[in-house]
Amino acid sequence: MKRNFFVLLSVFVLASMLLAACGAPAAPATEVAEPVAPAAEEPAAPAAEEPAAMPEFVADKYEAPDCEYGGIIKSIEAVDAYTVKFTLCAADPAFPSKIAFSSFAVQPKEHLEATGGSPLENPVGTGPYQVAEWKRGEELIFKAYDGYWGEKAKATTLVFRWQSEAAARLLELQSGTVDGIDNPGPDDFAVIEGDANLALINRPALNVFYVGFTNTFAPFDNELVRQAIAMSIDRSRIVDNFYPAGSEVASHFSPCAIPGACEGEDWYAFDPAKGKELLAEAGFADGFATKLFYRDVVRGYLPQPGVVAQDIQAQLKENLNIDVTIEVQESGTFLDNADSGALDGMYLLGWGADYPDMTNFVDYHFGAGSSKQFGNKFDDIVVTLKDAASLAMDSDRAPLYAKANDLIKQHVPMIPVAHGGSAVAFKATVEDGHASPLGNEYFAVMGNGGDTFVWMQNAEPISLYCADETDGESLRACEQVTESLLRYEVGGTAVEPALAESYEANTDLTEWTFQLRQGVTFHDGSAFDANDVVASLVLQWDATHPLHKGNTGAFSYWSGLFGPFLNAPAE
Amino acid sequence: MSPEKKTTVANLDAEGITLESVSLWQTTWRRLFKRKSSMVGLAIILIMIFIALTAQWLAPYDPYQVLIGKEEVKMRQAPCIHLLGCPADQPQHIMGLDGNVRDQFSRLLYGTRLSLLVGFSTVTLAIVIGTVLGAISGYFGGWVDTIIMRLMDVLLAFPSLLLAIAIVTVLGPGLINALLAIGIVSIPAYARVVRASVLSVREMDFVSATRALGGNTYEILFGRILPNALTPLIVQGTLGIATAILDAAALSFLGLGAQPPTPEWGAMLGSERNQVFTAPHLVFYPGLAIMIVVLSFNLLGDGLRDALDPRLAHASS
Numbered sequence: 001m002k003r004n005f006f007v008l009l010s011v012f013v014l015a016s017m018l019l020a021a022c023g024a025p026a027a028p029a030t031e032v033a034e035p036v037a038p039a040a041e042e043p044a045a046p047a048a049e050e051p052a053a054m055p056e057f058v059a060d061k062y063e064a065p066d067c068e069y070g071g072i073i074k075s076i077e078a079v080d081a082y083t084v085k086f087t088l089c090a091a092d093p094a095f096p097s098k099i100a101f102s103s104f105a106v107q108p109k110e111h112l113e114a115t116g117g118s119p120l121e122n123p124v125g126t127g128p129y130q131v132a133e134w135k136r137g138e139e140l141i142f143k144a145y146d147g148y149w150g151e152k153a154k155a156t157t158l159v160f161r162w163q164s165e166a167a168a169r170l171l172e173l174q175s176g177t178v179d180g181i182d183n184p185g186p187d188d189f190a191v192i193e194g195d196a197n198l199a200l201i202n203r204p205a206l207n208v209f210y211v212g213f214t215n216t217f218a219p220f221d222n223e224l225v226r227q228a229i230a231m232s233i234d235r236s237r238i239v240d241n242f243y244p245a246g247s248e249v250a251s252h253f254s255p256c257a258i259p260g261a262c263e264g265e266d267w268y269a270f271d272p273a274k275g276k277e278l279l280a281e282a283g284f285a286d287g288f289a290t291k292l293f294y295r296d297v298v299r300g301y302l303p304q305p306g307v308v309a310q311d312i313q314a315q316l317k318e319n320l321n322i323d324v325t326i327e328v329q330e331s332g333t334f335l336d337n338a339d340s341g342a343l344d345g346m347y348l349l350g351w352g353a354d355y356p357d358m359t360n361f362v363d364y365h366f367g368a369g370s371s372k373q374f375g376n377k378f379d380d381i382v383v384t385l386k387d388a389a390s391l392a393m394d395s396d397r398a399p400l401y402a403k404a405n406d407l408i409k410q411h412v413p414m415i416p417v418a419h420g421g422s423a424v425a426f427k428a429t430v431e432d433g434h435a436s437p438l439g440n441e442y443f444a445v446m447g448n449g450g451d452t453f454v455w456m457q458n459a460e461p462i463s464l465y466c467a468d469e470t471d472g473e474s475l476r477a478c479e480q481v482t483e484s485l486l487r488y489e490v491g492g493t494a495v496e497p498a499l500a501e502s503y504e505a506n507t508d509l510t511e512w513t514f515q516l517r518q519g520v521t522f523h524d525g526s527a528f529d530a531n532d533v534v535a536s537l538v539l540q541w542d543a544t545h546p547l548h549k550g551n552t553g554a555f556s557y558w559s560g561l562f563g564p565f566l567n568a569p570a571e
Numbered sequence: 572m573s574p575e576k577k578t579t580v581a582n583l584d585a586e587g588i589t590l591e592s593v594s595l596w597q598t599t600w601r602r603l604f605k606r607k608s609s610m611v612g613l614a615i616i617l618i619m620i621f622i623a624l625t626a627q628w629l630a631p632y633d634p635y636q637v638l639i640g641k642e643e644v645k646m647r648q649a650p651c652i653h654l655l656g657c658p659a660d661q662p663q664h665i666m667g668l669d670g671n672v673r674d675q676f677s678r679l680l681y682g683t684r685l686s687l688l689v690g691f692s693t694v695t696l697a698i699v700i701g702t703v704l705g706a707i708s709g710y711f712g713g714w715v716d717t718i719i720m721r722l723m724d725v726l727l728a729f730p731s732l733l734l735a736i737a738i739v740t741v742l743g744p745g746l747i748n749a750l751l752a753i754g755i756v757s758i759p760a761y762a763r764v765v766r767a768s769v770l771s772v773r774e775m776d777f778v779s780a781t782r783a784l785g786g787n788t789y790e791i792l793f794g795r796i797l798p799n800a801l802t803p804l805i806v807q808g809t810l811g812i813a814t815a816i817l818d819a820a821a822l823s824f825l826g827l828g829a830q831p832p833t834p835e836w837g838a839m840l841g842s843e844r845n846q847v848f849t850a851p852h853l854v855f856y857p858g859l860a861i862m863i864v865v866l867s868f869n870l871l872g873d874g875l876r877d878a879l880d881p882r883l884a885h886a887s888s
Contacts, residue, residue: 185849241645242646242670306670306831306842309831310831311671313831314635314637314671325830327744
């Protein structure tokens with residue numbers, strides 16, 4: 001027994017040594033293949049030390065040799081001190097929405113170099129607050145930045161605290177030690193609403209919960225069967241009974257807060273008689289037996305998976321005489337099976353927005369590049385979405401999304417059920433308290449009449465370098481300190497200017513030029529210019545960049561939104 | 572009974588055995604009757620059996636009926652008992668409503684049926700297979716004994732619940748499969764008990780006599796030895812029902828046993844375990860039901876053991 005253990009151990013050690021040995025030569029190889037990038041990087045260094053001296057500005061440019069590497073960025077360049085230009089490999093109408101995301105916030109180039117590419121606890125930004133002190137495990141203290149270019153923060157000190165238990169958060173709010181809390185428990189909504197000293201604000205739901213079908217398995221290969229089921233699930237019964245306040249029955253696949261999402265007809269009304277008729281027409285007058293898969297994981301879009309699964313089971317039995325066997329799978333297995341189209345029945349899944357654009361919802365699920373999660377793709381939907389994605393203006397895209405939504409309704413690849421809501425709660429005296437659909441509440445506009453504003457969220461931030469964080473609790477903290485070229489409006493999803501005053505794109509949406517705001521200073525007093533933007537983004541983009549360190553080095557949002565890294569190590 | 576037999580049955584050996592076993596059951600019953608705890612256990616079991624048989628008349632609702640739209644009720648509503656001051660205009664739900672807005676009391680009653688079914692059937696399965704294996708092993712000895720008993724040792728080496736989980740994983744989740752798994756896992760206990768008592772009975776005079784009279788193996792083993800080796804099996808079986816019910820509830824709790832919407836106690840507990848603070852009635856009652864049933868079988872089993880074994884009875888009383 002013991003000997004086996006040691007044999008196993010030594011095999012592991014050997015294997016890891018082999019892996020390390022194979023990994024090492026791969027890196028130099030790609031560096032050799034990419035001489036353009038580092039060469040362009042070096043001459044910029046002296047110029048950046050004197051950013052104030054305008055005539056001496058040496059613009060940084062970073063360019064991929066070609067688009068073969070798989071990502072959508074071709075080049076990022078500082079045209080002059082206050083102009084940044086992005087060249088893309090393919091048209092991307094959602095580019096402004098993506099670049100506004102807080103992972104792409106700008107920090108001074110010098111600061112990034114000084115911290116070796118991982119300013120985990122001491123970010124320097126341009127935002128209304130700067131980090132004053134982070135007592136790990138206790139609290140995170142920000143103080144207002146006097147030199148902020150926009151409207152100054154109302155409270156001079158902002159404190160973040162955290163508590164994982166919803167009941168304990170509410171207790172703190174009730175006792176008055178904090179001014180606002182995130183995610184009160186659904187059972188406590190009534191308590192908060194009934195308390196004159198507190199205010200409950202529902203967070204609009206930017207997600208969708210759906211019942212998917214794999215259309216390669218009988219009887220779900222029959223469109224009539226899918227339509228029949230779509231009409232025979234009482235979705236408002238599910239939302240009314242099993243979802244917290246602030247949730248909505250889904251009228252379309254994408255939540256209506258996203259431009260273009262709710263064009264076209266509303267989803268089928270609940271009509272079990274019609275459903276029964278359709279099912280009979282399809283040849284299943286007496287129903288059939290099938291399976292319903294789900295993973296027992298609580299998400300904002302599906303707060304009670306087991307209960308909802310059982311209710312759908314009961315409804316299908318009652319309305320269509322379909323016998324449903326419920327099968328729970330482990331989360332990872334379930335997602336793999338769904339993606340590969342291996343679930344031979346129906347399944348419960350959902351989606352939360354990364355950035356507020358239709359492409360993040362419909363293209364991901366029904367577009368040309370979507371997985372096999374619904375079985376075979378529907379060509380007419382694919383074509384319509386492709387046309388829509390190549391247009392820039394929301395008004396031009398709207399009719400196409402109306403068509404796409406109608407096609408989705410006709411083909412029923414899945415049944416959109418709900419947009420799950422959550423909430424935040426404040427003291428009633430807090431001015432401009434709000435909840436953001438993207439989870440980035442902006443505290444500079446909130447005031448409680450005093451100097452210190454205390455916010456309590458679910459968990460401690462992991463780090464404050466959000467280029468390499470995906471956790472909402474971390475992102476919210478970063479968003480008080482650092483800013484991106486653009487930002488989402490307070491409490492909404494529309495994109496508005498931030499560090500860039502304006503932007504424009506060429507007609508085929510492959511070149512985006514941003515005019516930067518002048519006279520902006522960082523918290524450390526240094527001036528903001530185009531090279532800071534290039535530096536902040538390039539170190540994420542290029543996997544071999546000396547500052548491509550971050551916290552774990554994953555930079556998930558970059559690869560998620562812009563595709564593979566430049567010089568990505570071969571797997 | 573005995574006088575008639577005396578005149579009709581010629582075989583003295585058989586007569587002796589019959590007489591002894593009759594008096595054994597009588598004394599056992601007498602001893603058992605004297606122990607209050609085992610009588611309480613027996614009473615509870617009888618009540619449970621009654622509930623299980625009459626669940627469809629006792630239950631106020633269909634256990635699968637979702638009450639949304641049928642009544643003015645909410646998900647996970649607390650119990651409403653008219654006798655205890657719940658307004659009469661509200662529908663009565665003695666144990667409240669579960670997460671899917673079904674009557675918890677009705678589900679609990681139907682759950683009795685399932686739990687007892689699981690308990691009796693798994694133990695029956697295990698006893699039948701275990702007895703055959705143990706008897707063969709004990710009677711023949713030699714390499715047969717070695718092979719069977721080492722096999723049983725291997726089964727015993729695994730923690731029983733873990734082994735059951737492994738079996739269910741292979742067979743696929745479901746009540747029947749869980750039942751099979753628990754049955755298989757509990758075979759070794761019975762096989763060992765039977766083997767031990769067969770070994771002790773095998774060399775007794777009446778067995779030798781039957782052998783001398785030319786009885787074949789089948790007759791000796793199943794006609795003479797086994798009937799006289801059964802008493803420890805009864806004790807083991809009664810206690811085993813308790814374990815089986817507990818194991819089945821554990822498997823269902825983990826989602827490997829009864830599948831939704833089946834009203835199984837363990838599954839009911841498992842699906843509402845996160846609501847232990849907000850809706851305690853949903854975990855309290857199924858938990859209590861499991862406890863009562865298991866306790867009653869344990870009480871009865873303990874009583875039976877003491878009653879069947881005079882030495883132990885004296886020691887414990």
